[in-house]
Structure formats: C-alpha cells, structure tokens
Amino acid sequence: MMRRAASSPACSSCLASLSASRNFTPRITQPWLPQIRHAHAAARASTERPSRMVLAENVGRGRSGSRTRREGPFGNLNRRTANVDPRRLANEREAADRRPSRGAPRKDEPKDDRKAMKMQRILAGVPHTKRQVIKDKMAGYEDFDQFDLLPVVKEALMGEVFRGMTDLKPTPVQRLALPALLGQDTKTKSASGSESGPDSYLLAAETGSGKTLAYLLPAINAMKKTEAMDEDVKAWEERRRTEMELQAAGQVKRKARPFDEPHPTMARPKVIVLVPTSELAQQVLRVSKSLSHVIKYKAEMISSDLKPQQIQRNVYGAKGVDMIIATPHLLASIADSDPNVLSRVNHLIIDEADSLLDRSFSPVTTSIIERASPSLKQLICVSATIPRKLNNYLATNYPKMHRITTPNLHAIPRRVQLGVMDVSKPPYHNNKDVACAEALFTIGREAAQHEGLNKSEIDVRRVIVFVNEREKTEEVAKYLRSKNIQAEALHRDTPETRHGEILETFTSNEALTIPAPTKPSAMKLPNVKALVVTDLASRGIDTLAVRHVILYDVPHTSIDFIHRLGRAGRMGRRGRGIVLAGNDDRKDVIAEVKRSMFMGQALI
Numbered sequence: 001m002m003r004r005a006a007s008s009p010a011c012s013s014c015l016a017s018l019s020a021s022r023n024f025t026p027r028i029t030q031p032w033l034p035q036i037r038h039a040h041a042a043a044r045a046s047t048e049r050p051s052r053m054v055l056a057e058n059v060g061r062g063r064s065g066s067r068t069r070r071e072g073p074f075g076n077l078n079r080r081t082a083n084v085d086p087r088r089l090a091n092e093r094e095a096a097d098r099r100p101s102r103g104a105p106r107k108d109e110p111k112d113d114r115k116a117m118k119m120q121r122i123l124a125g126v127p128h129t130k131r132q133v134i135k136d137k138m139a140g141y142e143d144f145d146q147f148d149l150l151p152v153v154k155e156a157l158m159g160e161v162f163r164g165m166t167d168l169k170p171t172p173v174q175r176l177a178l179p180a181l182l183g184q185d186t187k188t189k190s191a192s193g194s195e196s197g198p199d200s201y202l203l204a205a206e207t208g209s210g211k212t213l214a215y216l217l218p219a220i221n222a223m224k225k226t227e228a229m230d231e232d233v234k235a236w237e238e239r240r241r242t243e244m245e246l247q248a249a250g251q252v253k254r255k256a257r258p259f260d261e262p263h264p265t266m267a268r269p270k271v272i273v274l275v276p277t278s279e280l281a282q283q284v285l286r287v288s289k290s291l292s293h294v295i296k297y298k299a300e301m302i303s304s305d306l307k308p309q310q311i312q313r314n315v316y317g318a319k320g321v322d323m324i325i326a327t328p329h330l331l332a333s334i335a336d337s338d339p340n341v342l343s344r345v346n347h348l349i350i351d352e353a354d355s356l357l358d359r360s361f362s363p364v365t366t367s368i369i370e371r372a373s374p375s376l377k378q379l380i381c382v383s384a385t386i387p388r389k390l391n392n393y394l395a396t397n398y399p400k401m402h403r404i405t406t407p408n409l410h411a412i413p414r415r416v417q418l419g420v421m422d423v424s425k426p427p428y429h430n431n432k433d434v435a436c437a438e439a440l441f442t443i444g445r446e447a448a449q450h451e452g453l454n455k456s457e458i459d460v461r462r463v464i465v466f467v468n469e470r471e472k473t474e475e476v477a478k479y480l481r482s483k484n485i486q487a488e489a490l491h492r493d494t495p496e497t498r499h500g501e502i503l504e505t506f507t508s509n510e511a512l513t514i515p516a517p518t519k520p521s522a523m524k525l526p527n528v529k530a531l532v533v534t535d536l537a538s539r540g541i542d543t544l545a546v547r548h549v550i551l552y553d554v555p556h557t558s559i560d561f562i563h564r565l566g567r568a569g570r571m572g573r574r575g576r577g578i579v580l581a582g583n584d585d586r587k588d589v590i591a592e593v594k595r596s597m598f599m600g601q602a603l604i
C-alpha cells in the first residue's frame, strides 16, 4: 500500500529520512519549506555540542604531535602511510631498479605502448640504464690483440677462421665475453665465482653476432694452458718418446711391440659443447676444426646422425679427444654407461641455452651439468634470447651467474627490413602458397634487374621459407616446384644424412652462381633457391649468404621472430624478411614487430 506524504510542514532532513523509507513520494513544492530549513539551522548553531556531521575546524591541518605508532588491536587501521620501515622501502626500490628481470619501465625509459606484444611478454627485459653501462664497458676493446689469448690461438683465428678477411674487429659480444672468460676482467671474475662451484656465465647477444667464437676461444685457450701442466699427458708423452727412440734404434720391432697405449684424454674431454641439433653440432665442429689445425687439439662431435661405430671412434679413439660437441641425450646416455666421460671436463658450454634448459631438454642437460660439476671451472650458457622462464631458472639455480648481455639484445637489427604481404586481399584470397610463389618471383626479378644484362654468370638468391608445422614444409615445397621454382623441404623426418647436404647450399659462404640462361628455360626462376623449413633451421644455423627470409606462417612468439629473421642480415649484412599475413593471423603483433624493428627497439 502506498504511504502518503506527511501533510504537516517538514524540514529537508526530516524529508530525507522519510524519503529513505520505501514507497514515499515527496511533495517538495510547498512554499513554506525554505523558512523551516532556516529555523532548523539556527537551532543547530545554538546547541553546545556540535553535530557529528560537522567537521572540525582544523581538519585540514594534520596532527601536531607525532603518533606514528598506535598500540592495540586496531592500531593498524586508518593509517595514512604504509606500516613499512622507510629504510627497507628505499632498499627495495633500489634493488628493483637494478633487477634485470623487472619488466616495469624506469622513469628515464621511453614509454612502451606495444599492447599486442605485451599480451604475451615472453622475453626478460634488459633495463635501459644497463644497456648504457654495457656500451661504455665495450668501448675498451677494439682489437683482437688486446685479449690475453695465446699467440697460437690468435694465429689460428686470423690464419684459419678469418682467412682472407681484412679489417677485423671483435663484435660487441666478443668485446664483452672474451675479457670476462679469459679472466682479464677481474670484476667479473669475483662476481661470478663461488667457493664451492664453477664460475658461471650467461652470454646473450643478437643472432649472427659471433657468439661461437666468443665462447670457443677462451675455452681452447684455457685448455692449451693447462695441457702443458697435465702430469698424465706429460708421462704418456715421455713413454711414447722412449718407445719411439727404441724403435728407431732397432732395439724393439714396431710390429712386435707397437706403442698402442691409449692417450690419457681418451674419452676424457676437457671441453664439452652442448647443442640442440646435429646440424648445429656439425657447424660448431667446423669452426673448432679450423682452429685445431693450428692450435693442435682434437675435437669431435657426437650426434644421432652418426653411426654407432663412428660415435665410438670419436669418443674412444686412441689419440684421445679434447673437445666434444654433442647433443645432450646422446652424451648423457654415454655418460650413463661410462661416468668417467665427464670426469675431467673443465669447460661446459650450453649453446642455445634457452632450448637446452627448457622443459623438454632441461632434465638431461642439468644431469650433465651435475655430473661434470666436480671438475668444472666454467659453465657457460649461450643464447640469442633470454625468455622469462630461462631468466627465472638461472636466477634460482645460479644466483651468482654473471650475465654478459649486449646493448641490442632482443632487437632485430635495423639493417633487416620487414615487409608485410596482406594475403587476405585479392589476388591471393588467403592463399599463402600463391603469395609465397609471388614473393619468390619478386625476389628473383629484383635480383635479375640488379645483375644487369650481358653477364655470363648470374647470382642465385638463397631464400629460407619458415612454416610452423612440419607437414606444411613438404606441401609448400611441392607447390613451389609445381610453379617451376627450385624448392626443398627440411624437417625432423627428413633422413638425417640428407640434412647437411640440403643445408649446405644455405650455410655456405661462397657465392652461388649459374651460367646466365641464353634462352627461356623450363625453370621459370633460375636465380632463386628456396628452402622450406620449420624451426629446425632457425636456431644457430649460420646462413651468412642468405638475404631473404619468408615467414609463411606468422611465428607464435617474439622469440621465434628473432630467431627466424636472424637467419638473414647476419654479421652486419643487410637482410629482408617478408611475412605473409592472412585472415587468421595476428596483424597487430606483426605491426608491432615491424615498428619495433624500425625503431631499433627490443622485442618483448
């Protein structure tokens, strides 16, 4: 039932209390209402005790006496400042500023408005100020002569690895890592060492920036230095010399008493390099072998593409082995049956550490680290990216690890350009095969124009096409071949023996040329060779001669963007990436990656 409004005069506070009750319809048009309001106000002013609704006159002035600590169960209520020790607060703020993993930008850092990439935020951040400090630190080393390398190591570097190259300068990661790993940088040494365990380092630098030499040179240098002091090796050499002298003097017959005592380093390497794939093992071995010709040490690899007898020979060869480059599973299984394989390791290098310490590889990699620990002097993790997971893993397990990161970490170099083909529009109608073939034709046409006429030989452009699924590699390569484009597919199921052969064209630094066609041939695009691959070829593979990369599928993460685009524009060269953006692709992510590349910003 509706309640009627009171018919007698009432003031505004009375009306307010009435209106609070449900179903009350106020009649506020009465002409006498203002007078009643004034009467009430006058009565209020005349009372001695102020109403609870009236604020104290000094309310704005704050408390005069200090009452920072209030006792009792409600002492912490209605506080205007946090109940935290101000010194602790200041310390925490300072630590947060120094902590590399904190994603929050500092005051002096430019504002970051990359919304789509922030959704995944998969990479650990490197603070702006830290990047500046690194730049200053790098400035001290301009020449390879400034590093404490043995003369024979320098000779091998210049005469073999860099043969025919002039005006060589160490790259940023080499300027930072070589002094630290060689012990020239005393500050780094004291920070990374611990009384009980080995010195541990993280080397993180852009793709194609020379990380392989940055870790190989110090390890080989240390190996050579300690070799001269190795008592077992000295004694073995003495016995061998005596035996040879006896044979030469005709006192013993070589056939009757051959000197076949195994070298003390047989199956006892001093340096181990762990890599995720056979292809990468092959590549690191190539660099190491070129150094070993001059430095004289024995380097071998073990990976699943080798026959068991070959693996046996590489590890248990009578001449011994100083360095083993291996995939973790194979090495761990050898160490299971012969634990002494890891008993003399001084340097353990984990290349592509973000892969080898992720969930799938981590148990086996860490088991190798643990078994090698007693003799280990340096543990070196190497990576082109520091995912947040790796960052946390290292911070927890190796809190004293010294992090060597370059100023441009996680940034794709500006010399690599990214073009976007909107495949959702005509004439492609979301058909990426057609768009990919079109992109390759454009590359071929541009190259032909660049070559000019009247040449007897033309350059062949090597293009890597990245897809996300292995099934897609064959499918795309088949389509391209149907359009008379030279294309090969490479994925995990390709016979391992063929991997090296297929990759060779793309990893070779030699110019690839063919005789200039004089008449139109069946091969519509003679000057382009395409390799359709999954991520198998995105990690560590040194494709110096590749200028073009096509991202057929949009990479799932910014880490994949960095690694895939990192196959072009290596070691200061120019490169071009073309991403095919279809209807279902995250165009906002692509746009942000493109903008970051243009601005020279690190991906997140």
Ligand SMILES: Nc1ncnc2c1ncn2[C@@H]1O[C@H](COP(=O)(O)OP(=O)(O)OP(=O)(O)O)[C@@H](O)[C@H]1O
Residues within 6 Å of the ligand: 168, 169, 170, 171, 174, 205, 206, 207, 208, 209, 210, 211, 212, 213, 383, 384, 539, 540, 541, 542, 544, 566, 570, 571
């Ligand atoms: N100081 C240097 N000057 C010129 N070239 C160099 C120098 N250091 C290394 N290189 C060459 O640069 C190329 C790339 O080096 P490397 O494969 O070590 O790169 P990376 O940093 O390991 O790349 P990724 O992260 O992709 O594995 C190699 O061909 C190597 O010979």
